[in-house]
Amino acid sequence: MALDIVYFAWVREAVGRDGERVDPPARVATIAALLDWLETRGGGYAEALADRSRLRAALDQTFVPLDTPLGDARELAIFPPVTGG
Amino acid sequence: MALDIVYFAWVREAVGRDGERVDPPARVATIAALLDWLETRGGGYAEALADRSRLRAALDQTFVPLDTPLGDARELAIFPPVTGG
Amino acid sequence: MSAVRVQTEPFDPGAELLALEALGGGAVASFTGLVRGDDGLIELTLEQYPAMTHRALSAIVEEAERRWPLLGATVIHRCGTMRVGDRIVFVGTAARHRAAALDACAFLIDWLKTKAPFWKREAFADGRRRWVEARADDDGAAARWG
């Protein structure tokens, strides 16, 4: 199922784009599995997604852990730990 | 030895004056003893000084407990617990 | 940079914040206390012990500066008669990081409530006047700072 991904901060810079629509295979059931799948693209993706301890995610604009199922979410955001305030 | 006393808030109102110079007998060695001595004047003094749990003191502009010796202090202040801020 | 003022005149928290912001830190915290119009209150009169107030406030600020790495602290306490909505007290702190600014600000106002020689008298619309009683939880709030 098509999913919109948005990237922020250095994840965005490494990946080289603000976001994209993806249509992963059915076996990609969690955020972590999606990251594995994206990582196989190599290049900036491999660089940005290698260290999962540095990544956080939001599914449909809600913070969630990386092992969260994608379910029927419309938008996934991948980014470093937030540094606002 | 002469000592200046200043009164604040309802202590001042009950005593009926902002302050006064007193010359207590030598046996009056602590603030508490001075309050006993003042209380014998009766009237507003007896009213203001009866309940020691409602009184606080400062000796030469420093908060001190009521059992503090008068020593050679120049100014004693008698007042209710502070309510600033 | 620390400033302590006891005054009958009003003060402007925005102007005080500007001065603290100019000190180069990343964090400025403030507290403003105002006259509440509870129970028909119309006026609040602050009596002070003039010979002691400035010294007591300065000692409280120095204590805060010992405890936290502050770039600046401002304490303003009004005395005299104020009306509902008027500002009574201002505490502002500046520091490199937020924890010092926030904690020192809370410390200063907690201590002002229990360690500064001011007394409040309330006047009500029905003519009643009464001296405000000290609150046990003010002592508790100050005690948490050890």
Place this chain on the structure above:
Amino acid sequence: MSAVRVQTEPFDPGAELLALEALGGGAVASFTGLVRGDDGLIELTLEQYPAMTHRALSAIVEEAERRWPLLGATVIHRCGTMRVGDRIVFVGTAARHRAAALDACAFLIDWLKTKAPFWKREAFADGRRRWVEARADDDGAAARWG
């Protein structure tokens, strides 16, 4: 009365305090975060997740209103590029008594640091640029609120 704003424009803490003071409480607390010029920093750029920021900030304010009896809360977070000394974030709270105002203000800024989707990038005089790393003690500061 609560207000949440995410904006590129500057804001005026004094004006925000005035609005909070007008709510009739006895206590107004504030925190302002500013750009520090450490290590030759000349610019700070705040990136946000626009679809999420307003919702996240509103949720944080609602949580504060559940925890404390607030009369009002204001949260303003700037995004875009700022220079040394510029204000980044403002938190203001109003309550009847000081403990609610002070605690809610500290809670809000601690949570903004860890729960709001903003990322800071620093630019230095020597041309270096780097994304700010999250600080472990920010998580600790937020964790103390349970």
